[in-house]
Amino acid sequence: MASMFALANPKRFMDASTQFLPWLAGAAGLALAAGLMLGFLAPPDYQQGTTVKIMFLHVPAAWTAMMAYGLMAVTSLFSLIWRHPLADVAAKAAAPLGAIFTVLGLVTGSLWGRPMWGTYWVWDARLTSFLLLLFLYLGYIALWNAIEDEVRAARAASILALVGAVNLPIIEFSVNWHTLHQGESIVRADGPQISSVFLWPLGLTALGYTLLFFALWTVRIRTEILERRTRSLMLSGQA
Amino acid sequence: MSALLNMGGYAAFVWPAYGVTAIGLGAAIVFTLRAYARAKARLAALEKP
Numbered sequence: 001m002a003s004m005f006a007l008a009n010p011k012r013f014m015d016a017s018t019q020f021l022p023w024l025a026g027a028a029g030l031a032l033a034a035g036l037m038l039g040f041l042a043p044p045d046y047q048q049g050t051t052v053k054i055m056f057l058h059v060p061a062a063w064t065a066m067m068a069y070g071l072m073a074v075t076s077l078f079s080l081i082w083r084h085p086l087a088d089v090a091a092k093a094a095a096p097l098g099a100i101f102t103v104l105g106l107v108t109g110s111l112w113g114r115p116m117w118g119t120y121w122v123w124d125a126r127l128t129s130f131l132l133l134l135f136l137y138l139g140y141i142a143l144w145n146a147i148e149d150e151v152r153a154a155r156a157a158s159i160l161a162l163v164g165a166v167n168l169p170i171i172e173f174s175v176n177w178h179t180l181h182q183g184e185s186i187v188r189a190d191g192p193q194i195s196s197v198f199l200w201p202l203g204l205t206a207l208g209y210t211l212l213f214f215a216l217w218t219v220r221i222r223t224e225i226l227e228r229r230t231r232s233l234m235l236s237g238q239a
Numbered sequence: 240m241s242a243l244l245n246m247g248g249y250a251a252f253v254w255p256a257y258g259v260t261a262i263g264l265g266a267a268i269v270f271t272l273r274a275y276a277r278a279k280a281r282l283a284a285l286e287k288p
Contacts, residue, residue, distance in 0.1 A: 050247040054256045061260070097267060104263045111256045115249055212264070216271045223271075226278040233285050 010086055010225045017218050024218065028211035035060075035204030042197050054112040056201050059186075060209035062105035065133060066168060068098030068213060072140070073165035076158035086221070088154035089228070091161060092144055093220035097213060099137035106130065117180045125174035126181045129167055136164035 039056035072094040079087035109127070110120045121127065140160050147153035175181055185193040192199055246253040 044247055050249045050253055053246075053253050057256050057260045097271075100263050100267045104260055107259045107263075108256045111252045111259075115252050212268075216267055219271050219275050223275045223278045226275075226282045230278065230282045230285055233282070237285075 010089075010228075013086060014222060014225060017222060021215065021218055024211060024215045028208055028215050030208075031204050031211055032208030035201050035206075035208050039201035039205060042201055045198070048116060051112055051115050052198060054108055055198065056205045058105060058108040058112055059202060060206040061101050061108060062130065063206055064209040064213050065098055065101035065105050065130075066171060067210065068094050068101060068217075069133060069136070069161075069165070069168060071217075072098060073161050073168075076161040079154055080158045080162070086225075088158065089224045090217070090221055091158065092154070093224055094217055095137050095140050095144075097216055097220065099134060099141065101209070101213070102130070102134045102137060106134065113180070119180075122180055124179040124181070125177045126171065126179040129171045129174050132167055133171065136160070136167060140164070 035056065039053055042053065042056075044050045045052035072091045075087045075091040075094070078084045079091060109130075113122075114120045140157050143157045143160055144153050147156055175184055186199070186202070194202070244250060
Protein backbone atom coordinates (compact mmCIF):
# COMPACT_ATOMS: atom_id res chain seq x y z
CA MET A 1 0.00 0.00 0.00
CA ALA A 2 2.75 2.41 0.99
CA SER A 3 4.51 1.98 -2.34
CA MET A 4 1.22 2.54 -4.14
CA PHE A 5 0.77 5.87 -2.39
CA ALA A 6 4.38 6.74 -3.14
CA LEU A 7 3.59 6.20 -6.82
CA ALA A 8 0.51 8.41 -6.55
CA ASN A 9 2.71 11.42 -7.10
CA PRO A 10 3.14 12.48 -10.73
CA LYS A 11 6.87 13.19 -10.47
CA ARG A 12 7.61 9.91 -8.74
CA PHE A 13 5.37 8.03 -11.15
CA MET A 14 7.28 9.45 -14.11
CA ASP A 15 10.63 8.46 -12.57
CA ALA A 16 9.55 4.97 -11.53
CA SER A 17 7.74 4.18 -14.79
CA THR A 18 10.81 5.18 -16.81
CA GLN A 19 12.54 2.34 -14.99
CA PHE A 20 9.88 -0.38 -15.10
CA LEU A 21 8.18 0.32 -18.42
CA PRO A 22 10.76 -1.41 -20.68
CA TRP A 23 10.60 -4.54 -18.50
CA LEU A 24 6.83 -4.49 -18.47
CA ALA A 25 6.61 -4.09 -22.24
CA GLY A 26 9.24 -6.79 -22.80
CA ALA A 27 7.45 -9.25 -20.53
CA ALA A 28 4.14 -8.50 -22.26
CA GLY A 29 5.69 -9.15 -25.67
CA LEU A 30 7.28 -12.42 -24.54
CA ALA A 31 4.13 -13.76 -22.89
CA LEU A 32 1.99 -12.77 -25.87
CA ALA A 33 4.38 -14.30 -28.41
CA ALA A 34 4.72 -17.55 -26.46
CA GLY A 35 1.00 -17.82 -25.76
CA LEU A 36 -0.06 -17.06 -29.33
CA MET A 37 2.46 -19.53 -30.74
CA LEU A 38 1.41 -22.34 -28.38
CA GLY A 39 -2.20 -21.52 -29.15
CA PHE A 40 -1.54 -21.65 -32.85
CA LEU A 41 0.18 -25.04 -32.52
CA ALA A 42 -2.43 -26.49 -30.12
CA PRO A 43 -4.36 -29.48 -31.49
CA PRO A 44 -8.05 -29.11 -32.38
CA ASP A 45 -10.48 -29.71 -29.52
CA TYR A 46 -12.49 -32.94 -29.76
CA GLN A 47 -15.77 -31.00 -29.67
CA GLN A 48 -14.89 -27.52 -30.89
CA GLY A 49 -12.31 -28.36 -33.54
CA THR A 50 -9.97 -25.51 -34.44
CA THR A 51 -12.38 -22.88 -33.09
CA VAL A 52 -10.76 -23.58 -29.72
CA LYS A 53 -8.01 -21.23 -30.96
CA ILE A 54 -10.50 -18.38 -30.64
CA MET A 55 -10.55 -19.07 -26.90
CA PHE A 56 -6.93 -17.86 -26.64
CA LEU A 57 -8.03 -14.51 -28.06
CA HIS A 58 -11.50 -14.21 -26.55
CA VAL A 59 -10.97 -15.14 -22.89
CA PRO A 60 -7.90 -12.89 -22.35
CA ALA A 61 -9.63 -9.94 -24.06
CA ALA A 62 -12.78 -10.34 -21.95
CA TRP A 63 -10.74 -10.82 -18.77
CA THR A 64 -8.61 -7.73 -19.46
CA ALA A 65 -11.69 -5.67 -20.31
CA MET A 66 -13.21 -6.52 -16.92
CA MET A 67 -9.95 -6.05 -15.03
CA ALA A 68 -9.51 -2.63 -16.65
CA TYR A 69 -12.98 -1.61 -15.52
CA GLY A 70 -12.23 -2.83 -12.00
CA LEU A 71 -9.06 -0.73 -11.95
CA MET A 72 -10.94 2.25 -13.35
CA ALA A 73 -13.55 1.91 -10.59
CA VAL A 74 -10.94 1.61 -7.83
CA THR A 75 -8.93 4.59 -9.06
CA SER A 76 -12.20 6.53 -9.42
CA LEU A 77 -12.94 5.79 -5.78
CA PHE A 78 -9.52 7.12 -4.81
CA SER A 79 -10.16 10.18 -6.94
CA LEU A 80 -13.56 10.84 -5.33
CA ILE A 81 -12.67 10.23 -1.70
CA TRP A 82 -8.99 11.05 -1.28
CA ARG A 83 -8.59 13.40 -4.26
CA HIS A 84 -5.31 11.78 -5.20
CA PRO A 85 -3.58 13.83 -7.89
CA LEU A 86 -2.91 10.77 -10.00
CA ALA A 87 -6.11 8.79 -9.39
CA ASP A 88 -8.38 10.50 -11.90
CA VAL A 89 -5.51 10.58 -14.41
CA ALA A 90 -5.19 6.81 -14.01
CA ALA A 91 -8.94 6.20 -14.30
CA LYS A 92 -9.24 8.38 -17.39
CA ALA A 93 -6.25 6.68 -19.01
CA ALA A 94 -7.71 3.19 -18.51
CA ALA A 95 -11.05 3.81 -20.27
CA PRO A 96 -10.09 3.79 -23.98
CA LEU A 97 -7.93 0.71 -23.48
CA GLY A 98 -10.75 -1.03 -21.66
CA ALA A 99 -13.11 -0.17 -24.51
CA ILE A 100 -10.76 -1.71 -27.09
CA PHE A 101 -10.40 -4.93 -25.11
CA THR A 102 -14.19 -5.05 -24.71
CA VAL A 103 -14.68 -4.75 -28.47
CA LEU A 104 -12.13 -7.52 -29.02
CA GLY A 105 -13.96 -9.71 -26.49
CA LEU A 106 -17.30 -9.07 -28.18
CA VAL A 107 -16.10 -9.64 -31.76
CA THR A 108 -14.03 -12.76 -31.03
CA GLY A 109 -16.87 -14.14 -28.91
CA SER A 110 -19.28 -13.56 -31.73
CA LEU A 111 -16.96 -15.29 -34.22
CA TRP A 112 -16.74 -18.22 -31.81
CA GLY A 113 -20.48 -18.31 -31.15
CA ARG A 114 -21.52 -18.60 -34.78
CA PRO A 115 -19.86 -21.99 -35.50
CA MET A 116 -20.44 -23.39 -31.97
CA TRP A 117 -23.89 -22.08 -31.06
CA GLY A 118 -25.23 -21.37 -34.53
CA THR A 119 -25.59 -17.65 -33.88
CA TYR A 120 -23.36 -14.58 -33.69
CA TRP A 121 -25.38 -13.02 -30.93
CA VAL A 122 -28.07 -13.77 -28.36
CA TRP A 123 -29.62 -11.33 -25.90
CA ASP A 124 -28.93 -13.30 -22.76
CA ALA A 125 -27.63 -11.86 -19.50
CA ARG A 126 -23.99 -12.76 -20.11
CA LEU A 127 -23.68 -11.23 -23.57
CA THR A 128 -25.92 -8.27 -22.83
CA SER A 129 -24.10 -7.34 -19.64
CA PHE A 130 -20.80 -7.52 -21.54
CA LEU A 131 -22.19 -5.23 -24.22
CA LEU A 132 -23.25 -2.89 -21.41
CA LEU A 133 -19.59 -2.84 -20.33
CA LEU A 134 -18.73 -1.29 -23.71
CA PHE A 135 -21.44 1.36 -23.30
CA LEU A 136 -20.18 2.15 -19.80
CA TYR A 137 -16.69 2.74 -21.18
CA LEU A 138 -18.03 4.90 -24.02
CA GLY A 139 -20.28 6.85 -21.65
CA TYR A 140 -17.36 7.42 -19.31
CA ILE A 141 -15.19 8.74 -22.16
CA ALA A 142 -18.03 10.92 -23.46
CA LEU A 143 -18.59 12.38 -19.99
CA TRP A 144 -14.94 13.40 -19.73
CA ASN A 145 -15.17 15.08 -23.12
CA ALA A 146 -18.48 16.79 -22.36
CA ILE A 147 -17.42 18.65 -19.21
CA GLU A 148 -14.86 21.40 -19.71
CA ASP A 149 -13.81 21.84 -16.08
CA GLU A 150 -11.31 19.10 -15.22
CA VAL A 151 -12.28 18.76 -11.55
CA ARG A 152 -16.01 18.52 -12.28
CA ALA A 153 -15.42 16.14 -15.18
CA ALA A 154 -13.31 13.88 -12.96
CA ARG A 155 -16.00 13.84 -10.29
CA ALA A 156 -18.87 13.06 -12.67
CA ALA A 157 -16.89 10.40 -14.52
CA SER A 158 -15.81 8.78 -11.25
CA ILE A 159 -19.40 8.49 -10.10
CA LEU A 160 -20.38 6.88 -13.42
CA ALA A 161 -17.47 4.45 -13.16
CA LEU A 162 -18.49 3.45 -9.62
CA VAL A 163 -22.17 3.03 -10.42
CA GLY A 164 -21.26 0.98 -13.49
CA ALA A 165 -19.05 -1.31 -11.40
CA VAL A 166 -22.28 -3.07 -10.36
CA ASN A 167 -22.15 -4.61 -13.85
CA LEU A 168 -18.92 -6.51 -13.13
CA PRO A 169 -20.40 -9.16 -10.78
CA ILE A 170 -23.38 -9.40 -13.13
CA ILE A 171 -21.04 -10.33 -16.00
CA GLU A 172 -19.16 -12.72 -13.73
CA PHE A 173 -22.17 -14.63 -12.42
CA SER A 174 -24.45 -14.43 -15.45
CA VAL A 175 -22.46 -17.30 -16.96
CA ASN A 176 -24.82 -19.52 -14.95
CA TRP A 177 -28.05 -17.73 -15.88
CA HIS A 178 -29.65 -19.54 -18.78
CA THR A 179 -27.08 -18.67 -21.40
CA LEU A 180 -25.48 -20.34 -24.39
CA HIS A 181 -22.11 -19.27 -23.01
CA GLN A 182 -20.06 -22.17 -21.70
CA GLY A 183 -19.61 -22.40 -17.95
CA GLU A 184 -16.62 -21.51 -15.85
CA SER A 185 -13.86 -24.00 -16.68
CA ILE A 186 -10.67 -22.47 -15.35
CA VAL A 187 -11.07 -20.94 -11.87
CA ARG A 188 -12.97 -23.71 -10.13
CA ALA A 189 -12.81 -25.25 -6.67
CA ASP A 190 -12.03 -28.63 -8.22
CA GLY A 191 -9.28 -27.22 -10.45
CA PRO A 192 -9.21 -26.27 -14.13
CA GLN A 193 -11.39 -28.43 -16.32
CA ILE A 194 -9.47 -27.97 -19.55
CA SER A 195 -6.51 -29.91 -20.88
CA SER A 196 -3.03 -28.52 -20.27
CA VAL A 197 -2.44 -28.24 -24.05
CA PHE A 198 -5.10 -25.50 -23.93
CA LEU A 199 -4.44 -24.22 -20.42
CA TRP A 200 -0.86 -23.19 -21.16
CA PRO A 201 -1.52 -21.03 -24.22
CA LEU A 202 -4.58 -19.59 -22.48
CA GLY A 203 -2.62 -18.72 -19.34
CA LEU A 204 0.21 -17.16 -21.31
CA THR A 205 -2.00 -15.07 -23.58
CA ALA A 206 -4.03 -13.95 -20.54
CA LEU A 207 -0.77 -12.93 -18.85
CA GLY A 208 0.38 -11.22 -22.05
CA TYR A 209 -2.87 -9.25 -22.41
CA THR A 210 -2.73 -8.24 -18.74
CA LEU A 211 0.89 -7.06 -18.97
CA LEU A 212 0.17 -5.29 -22.27
CA PHE A 213 -2.71 -3.46 -20.62
CA PHE A 214 -0.49 -2.34 -17.74
CA ALA A 215 2.25 -1.21 -20.13
CA LEU A 216 -0.17 0.80 -22.28
CA TRP A 217 -1.95 2.14 -19.20
CA THR A 218 1.40 3.37 -17.86
CA VAL A 219 2.20 5.15 -21.14
CA ARG A 220 -1.27 6.73 -21.19
CA ILE A 221 -0.88 7.96 -17.60
CA ARG A 222 2.49 9.45 -18.54
CA THR A 223 0.88 11.12 -21.56
CA GLU A 224 -1.83 12.66 -19.40
CA ILE A 225 0.73 13.91 -16.85
CA LEU A 226 2.71 15.62 -19.64
CA GLU A 227 -0.48 17.15 -21.08
CA ARG A 228 -1.49 18.54 -17.70
CA ARG A 229 1.97 20.00 -17.23
CA THR A 230 1.68 21.61 -20.66
CA ARG A 231 -1.73 23.08 -19.80
CA SER A 232 -0.56 24.52 -16.49
CA LEU A 233 2.52 26.00 -18.17
CA MET A 234 0.33 27.65 -20.79
CA LEU A 235 -2.00 29.02 -18.12
CA SER A 236 0.87 30.43 -16.06
CA GLY A 237 2.37 31.90 -19.25
CA GLN A 238 -0.85 33.82 -19.90
CA ALA A 239 -1.05 35.16 -16.35
CA MET B 240 -0.28 -25.50 -45.66
CA SER B 241 -3.80 -25.61 -47.07
CA ALA B 242 -4.88 -27.51 -43.92
CA LEU B 243 -3.57 -24.58 -41.90
CA LEU B 244 -5.38 -22.04 -44.05
CA ASN B 245 -8.52 -24.14 -43.96
CA MET B 246 -8.49 -24.40 -40.13
CA GLY B 247 -10.43 -27.66 -40.20
CA GLY B 248 -13.33 -25.97 -41.97
CA TYR B 249 -13.53 -23.08 -39.50
CA ALA B 250 -11.27 -20.69 -41.43
CA ALA B 251 -14.07 -18.15 -41.82
CA PHE B 252 -14.20 -17.73 -38.04
CA VAL B 253 -10.71 -18.43 -36.75
CA TRP B 254 -8.79 -16.18 -39.16
CA PRO B 255 -11.04 -13.12 -38.71
CA ALA B 256 -10.68 -13.57 -34.93
CA TYR B 257 -6.89 -13.37 -35.30
CA GLY B 258 -7.23 -10.47 -37.74
CA VAL B 259 -9.51 -8.39 -35.54
CA THR B 260 -7.28 -9.04 -32.54
CA ALA B 261 -4.16 -7.96 -34.46
CA ILE B 262 -5.88 -4.79 -35.63
CA GLY B 263 -7.28 -3.96 -32.19
CA LEU B 264 -4.09 -4.54 -30.23
CA GLY B 265 -2.01 -2.89 -32.96
CA ALA B 266 -4.24 0.19 -32.94
CA ALA B 267 -4.10 0.40 -29.14
CA ILE B 268 -0.29 0.30 -29.22
CA VAL B 269 0.10 2.76 -32.12
CA PHE B 270 -2.39 5.34 -30.79
CA THR B 271 -0.96 5.15 -27.29
CA LEU B 272 2.63 5.66 -28.44
CA ARG B 273 1.71 8.39 -30.90
CA ALA B 274 -0.23 10.37 -28.27
CA TYR B 275 2.72 10.06 -25.91
CA ALA B 276 5.20 11.30 -28.52
CA ARG B 277 2.90 14.25 -29.30
CA ALA B 278 2.48 15.22 -25.65
CA LYS B 279 6.22 14.99 -25.09
CA ALA B 280 7.01 17.17 -28.11
CA ARG B 281 4.46 19.83 -27.09
CA LEU B 282 5.81 20.09 -23.58
CA ALA B 283 9.41 20.16 -24.86
CA ALA B 284 8.57 23.03 -27.21
CA LEU B 285 7.01 24.96 -24.36
CA GLU B 286 9.83 24.36 -21.92
CA LYS B 287 12.47 25.50 -24.40
CA PRO B 288 13.85 28.84 -23.17
